[in-house]
Amino acid sequence: MKIFSFSNFSSHFVLLIFLLAFAGCRSSQTSSSDSEDIVKLTFLHINDVYEIAGVSGGKYGNFARVAQLKKELLKENPNTYLILSGDFLNPSVLGTLKLNGKRISGEQMIDVMNAAKMDFVTFGNHEFDLKENEVLERINESDFEWIASNTFYYKDGKIQPFTRKGKKLPTYLTIEPKNPKGESIKVGILGITTQYNQPDFVRYTDEYETTKNVYQEIESKTDFTVALTHLLENEDEKLAGIVPQLKLLMGGHDHENMKFTYGKTIMAKADANARTAYIHRLTYNKKTKELKIDSELKSIDSSIDYEPITKAAIEKWNKIADSVFNVQGFNPDREIYKLKEPLEARESLIRSQQTNAGTLIVNAMASAFPNTELAILGSGSVRLDDQLIGIVTEYDVLRMLPFGGKIYQFTTSGDILIQYLDAGTKNKGSGGYLQYQEKLKFDAEKGWLLDGQKINPKRQYTLVTNDYNLSGRETNMEFMNMKTNKEITNVISSDDSKSPQSDIRKAVIVYLEQL
Ligand SMILES: [Zn+2]
Structure with a gap:
């Protein structure tokens, strides 16, 4: 236990007065003009989600809670993006069931992610557990963007980008959040996937070389760059060593939450099945070019309401599953x-x-x-x-x-x-x-x-x-x-x-x- 002597107390008191006075004068200095230069950007980050309705009997996770959290964060900051760093189309028991004679194979996931207003994803290894036609169909069904820096489609002897609704998947994305003055910045986003799963129709380029090359290509066009990664923790660390300019790696593949700083790169992953999500609040001062990242690990549980549209989508799929299971005696x-x-x-x-x-x-x-x-x-x-x-x-x-x-x-x-x-x-x-x-x-x-x-x-x-x-x-x-x-x-x-x-x-x- 810490015991305060009187002299200790008085010196603390003096320090407190000094700090208050200093803080007061600071706040008058950082007046509206300074804070108006600041661009705020929020990423709501989940990874490795197989279950639309959560786990532990629904106690944790559930996409409707994630969607509600995004809605709340949007009120706090209109520059808010929901991202999933790979592994969501497989495995799931729902995906193994048949609907109209066809295996569901992740269709439930895309439908629910669309309802939850997902913004960006990258591929995980489990996406390629599905058959070629299933992967192509799932990408086409999605209303959100897939960032594929090092993952490509191999067809008729040619390596080419996967396509979504007739458009090639990008190797990087640039978003342009604005500050209160209406001035925007450019933020680059990459999507890097482990080469773990190698079906015939997929080709990868080297994770590290590709990241370096894409980063060099966009460096002069952006204020800073972040990445969605689906790699093992030691591979994230290696990546941060090779491209130390990356500010934030929003990871996946490991299923337990973690947060590390490698040099000046922050790397974080949430728990699988959206038991938790990371909220990354980025503030960028357009004048001083100073970037701050505040990462909060948030439990996805009953403290968050269900967003109604996503909830309805989940219930629709659960009804389909229940009818099949009931016939099987479960x-x-x-x-x-x-x-x-x-x-x-x-x-x-x-x-x-x-x-x-x-x-x-x-x-x-x-x-x-x-x-x-x-x-x-x-x-x-x-x-x-x-x-x-x-x-x-x-x-x-x-x-x-x-x-x-x-x-x-x-x-x-x-x-x-x-x-x-x-x-x-x-x-x-x-x-x-x-x-x-x-x-x-x-x-x-x-x-x-x-x-x-x-x-x-x-x-x-x-x-x-x-x-x-x-x-x-x-x-x-x-x-x-x-x-x-x-x-x-x-x-x-x-x-x-x-x-x-x-x-x-x-x-x-x-x-x-x-x-
Ligand atoms: Zn994985």
């Missing part, structure tokens, strides 16, 4: 469990190591059958690419395992089991990486141990996995085809839609209810 809004710690299902982790979400799912699969020795699942079946926090609803289970599908018990030799597990190790970094129960361990000297015992190649084992892992379609697991491999025997599942064996999501829901 009740999306039902709360089934309260998590004591976050459930980790981010792809960057679950595709290369065992996580607690993986363990929970395989335990649920094992409990759906009476005599299972070990349950195994390819991590690619888990499509949340996020953490689950707090209340788990049936909808959370649906979005964690959007493909659903049957689970099977089967018998096979230890020899096949070892090949299966080794293939999973080989698939590290991709969806073929396996999640399994904690009773299985790998020992560098002894090999695979089940309940502490070395797996015996000659013994038969009773295992559980899902339909995809028994289809032989997984990378390095062609031999795991239950239809062609004679060593996969005693295959059991259920067609009864009430049975947890009939759908992996039902198995998880039943298991969570029993915890």
Whole structure:
């Protein structure tokens, strides 16, 4: 505790009087003429949003709240822009559903983002999970601008910009906010995307070289430049090192909020699914050319109202989803469990190591059958690419395992089991990486141990996995085809839609209810 002596108090008092007097004289100096030179610019920045209606049973996130926040910020400053730094068209359980015989594939997201009056986005890696025609359709449906500095369309052997409503996507954008005198400044905005996802129809130019080149092209035409980035944190840092003139990197790809200053560049990211948003308030003095950036991390929760137009768009899509889920026997809004710690299902982790979400799912699969020795699942079946926090609803289970599908018990030799597990190790970094129960361990000297015992190649084992892992379609697991491999025997599942064996999501829901 701090104790003030009298002398300390008096010196503070004198200082206070002095500061007040000084502040008074400062404010009379920074009169209207100075503040009229100042251009105010606000970016409302979100990143990695897969859910239109929020997460944790709607407690956090929701585009209608983001839209309302933009409306309020517009009252504070007419130069306000809503931006999303990539990853929004996929994954989502809504996107996997079919409407009029066609997969929704992010159409719900564009519709809701249009309603929320999104201003600018850049591509994230997940946009290119969709098929070529789906990506082209989604861009065309959008009323907002896509800034694509280093991301291009590859068609008929030619690298060209993607187009939106007949116009090429820009490699940079210039906005011209005004000060109270009506004088404008020019602010450059770039959009940089990681090269992580490489489908045939997409080509990237180098993130760092491109940023440098585009910046040099616009430097003389702008007062300052910022960027939307969809990169890993260390890549943002590298970018700021190579183009230190960039004032602000509004990032994505990492799913947890962060803010760093690299040299004179500020880099910030909000939490995934708009659990939070960053509000960047920029003030630029046109006379002194001084730029100040004040970044506030804002929780998107019940303290913010729902903007009605966006809310109606979300409800329309949720109705479509609910009707499909009800037919399948799910009740999306039902709360089934309260998590004591976050459930980790981010792809960057679950595709290369065992996580607690993986363990929970395989335990649920094992409990759906009476005599299972070990349950195994390819991590690619888990499509949340996020953490689950707090209340788990049936909808959370649906979005964690959007493909659903049957689970099977089967018998096979230890020899096949070892090949299966080794293939999973080989698939590290991709969806073929396996999640399994904690009773299985790998020992560098002894090999695979089940309940502490070395797996015996000659013994038969009773295992559980899902339909995809028994289809032989997984990378390095062609031999795991239950239809062609004679060593996969005693295959059991259920067609009864009430049975947890009939759908992996039902198995998880039943298991969570029993915890
Ligand atoms: Zn990403």
